[in-house]
């Protein structure tokens with residue numbers, strides 16, 4: 001796509017996104033000699049500044065790259081609204097659903113995007129990337145591929161020997177999620193899409209109950225500051241990923257101590273590098289807890305108990 005960009009064209013990326021959906025575009029823009037517009041986020045709740053977003057899309061915009069959910073602070077972005085603005089301006093939209101997919105039903109038509117990427121290992125499958133694109137774009141964009149590879153879809157974009165075992169694993173992961181939906185609906189004849197919809201109908205409120213519990217508990221532990229949406233009335237705008245800092249312990253210290261007690265968390269910037277820099281968290285970053293549908297309220301309570309003990313003066 002970058003080969004079609006002309007001087008005076010622009011692209012839009014956000015300061016909230018994982019670097020996967022930022023720097024590759026920035027480098028492509030550099031090679032094409034075009035301008036990059038960076039959309040700010042609101043530090044108070046780490047959500048995108050939508051006025052800023054709107055103002056950065058204009059008739060010169062060729063591409064808008066935005067994440068569906070922040071992998072650092074968990075906020076869900078209003079991708080449909082952003083895609084509508086982009087399309088009014090004649091720009092394409094590339095959505096990064098890597099962090100969103102385990103927490104919410106991906107609906108490319110509903111989101112109105114042109115391309116959407118995710119990684120199967122985030123939705124309980126193996127390490128293989130997934131790219132969806134509108135057929136006419138996947139056909140018209142030129143692929144750098146080997147000559148013997150077919151020019152038809154999807155092989156045009158899947159040149160070389162396929163990772164068949166990963167593809168089988170990705171399919172199994174989708175079937176696992178669909179299986180949850182069929183079990184909950186007690187209806188084994190639901191088609192895959194219906195079953196996935198049922199699964200996420202259950203996963204979303206269940207994860208929200210865990211987030212409510214965790215945020216409530218964290219608010220009672222002194223010296224902890226959560227970054228992202230914490231307002232109980234707005235939990236529908238976030239997924240179950242919670243990042244925080246402690247006034248006296250670095251995120252690495254806390255994560256190591258949790259690890260020694262059998263609780264797996266993560267620390268650092270998780271490649272949401274601009275966000276971490278803007279919040280002034282480099283080099284230590286934040287401690288991130290990621291809850292998914294197989295976590296339990298008892299596990300949240302155990303985490304809170306450990307955190308209370310670890311941070312006691």
Ligand SMILES: Cc1ncc(COP(=O)(O)O)c(C=O)c1O
Nearest residue numbers: 018020067070071096098099119
């Ligand atoms: C939002 C987001 N985008 C992109 C990536 C990168 O995906 P991968 O690990 O498959 O390279 C991640 C991984 O953490 C992510 O959370």
